[in-house]
Amino acid sequence: MDALLTAxxxxLGYDFMLRALLVSSLVGAVCAVLSCFITLKGWSLMGDAISHAVLPGVVLAYLMNLPFVVGAFASGLISVSAIGFIQSRSRVKEDTVIGVVFTALFSLGLVMISRVSSDVHLSHILFGDVLGISQDELWQTVIAGAAALAAILILRRDLLLYVFDPTHARSIGLNTGFLYAALLVILALTIVSALQTVGVILVVAMLITPGATAYLLTDRFSRMMGLAVATGVLSSLLGTYASYFLDGATGACIVLTQSVLFGLAFLFAPKHGQLARRRQQRLEREAELQG
Amino acid sequence: MSAPALDVQGVSVAYGGGRLALRNATLTLQPGRICGLVGMNGAGKSTLFKTIMGFLPPLRGQVQVFGQPVRQAQKAGMIAYVPQTEDVDWDFPVSVRDVVTMGRQGRMGLLRRPSAADREAVQAALARVTMTDFAERQIGELSGGQRKRAFLARALAQDARLLLLDEPFGGVDVGTSEDITGLLRDLARGGRSVLVSTHDLGALETFCDDVALIEGRTVLTAGPTAQTLTAENLALTFGGRSPLHHPARTPARPTEVR
Structure with a gap:
């Protein structure tokens, strides 16, 4: 028994583990807050796109000896601008444009990696490496995450109104163009902050799964935010902890934990879960048969 | 003389394809008056609303609200707009109270936290449309008429000087319809100006000070209800196919059978 507890x-006895737990839960919280807006706005694909499109920026930043967040952020903004530019000047549908642009930039990043020094660990960028995060990368992550979180919290109510009813937002004088751009910039910033933890490919899960899980559990936005943060942080802690025993793939462990929580909510959520819906339908049928 | 509540001068707008959606439309609304906007489906009523709100940029002409450009008036919270159908996600996690509170958001401080005055205004707006009992419902749990009331309450909570209501009577029961008419009269008595589009010709005289007739993507004629709502004008507006003839006057002659 004691041996099990010790194991x-x-x-928790290792510095790198404590650091990883701290970083991943911060990232989990920031992503979870934003995920409420992204899922309600229907921007999952946009999140996936920006996260893939940061790859060439990360490689360039490495080559030019710049902080990786700078390259990633610039690359993310370029992808968003390219999507907007092409969409407004062609008849191609938005999701198609998004797909074309992000796969192009992602491929560019892959080619760049294969041509430059092997010091850039491809798997670390693609899948994250929070257990091996350096002091420098940790600070970059914390600053990007804190900036994104501060921006969301300040703009929270206007962003919510913009996501819910842009027509009304405009009618009462809000600058909807600014809010649209702000949401995109915050999205890019959040993705950048999550790169070290889960990597380019899995970031999108952090940006949608907590929001989706929370959406199944409540009909109020403030509660949705609280629940999303709770599941996001819990997943980060459990996933990081589990990855110690599984020896790596921390990002995947975190995302898998989020997915399990989503699955539980999908089945057992008190009002919108499968079981509750079935029960509700049965009761309605019976009531109809009776009366 | 003070500036009119709404001044639309010779406005033309086009949709993307280049087809004109509104042609040289002119309309003036004085403060404290209710103007009924009447015309067939597709005549351009909703387009006129969207143009006034600046959602469709005019090719020619200009729109002013209390002597100011529309965008400026919007920023000052002067215009409340209730579209014909709310283009929102009804599963969105917000309550009726949350939605009505959004009417006040333009005037809240940096962090948009509702003040005690905001909460009171929301409460009063909910009471005015008899939705107090439904305040904590998620918006998707409301019936069609209740949804209309909720979004009307949002416009009331905004406390705007000019209200633009596109078909508020569409798809609501007689009781709600009468409630809305009474509400509009109260607003006008309080000095608010209202532009309201409707199909219900019969009720126009009972609550509209002015009437504007829309046909062929322009304002055919506008003026005080009694002078404007003539059989002749109605025949022009509805092309002799008026679904509801005016009870007080000679109905337009039925068209010949060909």
Whole structure:
């Protein structure tokens, strides 16, 4: 029994583990807050696009010896501008344009990696490496995440109104063009902050799954935010902890935990879960048969 | 003389394809008056609303609200707009109270936290449309008429000087319809100006000070209800196919059978 406890507590004895737990839960919280807006706005694909499109920026930043967040952020903004530019000047549908642009930039990034020094660890960029995060990368992550979080919290109510009813937002004098751009910039910033933890490919899960899970659990936005943050942070802690025993793939462990929580909500959510809906339908049928 | 509540001068707008959606439309609304906007489906009523709100940029002409450009008036919270159908996600996690509170958002501070005055205004607006009991419902749980009331309450909470209501009577029961008419009269008595589009010709005289007739993507004629709502004008507006003839006057002659 004691041996088991010692084994379970062992990860907490390492500095790198504590650091990883701290970073991943911060990232989990920031992504979860934003995920409420992204899922309600229907921007999942946009999140996926920006996260893939940051790759060439990360490689360039490495080559030019710049902080990776700078390259990633610039690359993300370029992808968003390219999507907007092409969409407004062609008849191609938005999701198609998004698909074309992000796969192009992602491929460019892959080619760049294969042509430059092998010091850039492809798998670390693609899948994250929070257990091996350096002091420098940690600070970059914290600053990007804190900036994104501050921006969301300040603009929270206007963003919510914009997502819910842009026509009304405009009618009462809000600058909807600014809010649209702000949401995109915050999205790019959040993605950048999550790169070290889960990597380019899985970032999108952090940006939608907590929001989707919380949406199944409540009909109020403020509660949705709270629940999303709770599931996001819990997943980050459990996933990081589990990855110690599984020896790596921390990002995947975090995302898998989020997915399990989503699955549980899908089945057992008190009002919108499968079981509750079935029960509700049965009751309605019976009531109709009776009366 | 003070500036009119709404001044639309010779406005033309086009949709993307280049087809004119509104042609040289002119309309003036004085403060404290209710103007009924009448015309067939597709005549350009909703387009006129969207143009006034600046959602469709005019090719020619200009729109002013209390002597100011529309965008400026919007920023000052002067215009409340209730579209014909609310283009929102009804599963959105907001309550009726949340939605009505959004009417006040333009005037809240940096962080948009509702003040005590905001909460009171929301409460009063909910009471005015008899939706107090439904305040905590998620918006998707409302019936069609209740949804209309909720969004009307949002416009009331905004406390705007000019209200633009596109077909508020569409798809609501007689009781709600009468409630809305009474509400509009109260607003006008309080000095508010209202532009309201409707199909219900019969009720126009009971609550509209002015009437504007829309046909062929322009304002055919506008003026005080009694002078404007003539059989002749109605025949022009509805092309002799008026679904509801005017009870007080000679109905337009039925068209010949060909």
């Amino acid at each position: 379970l507590l062992a990860p």
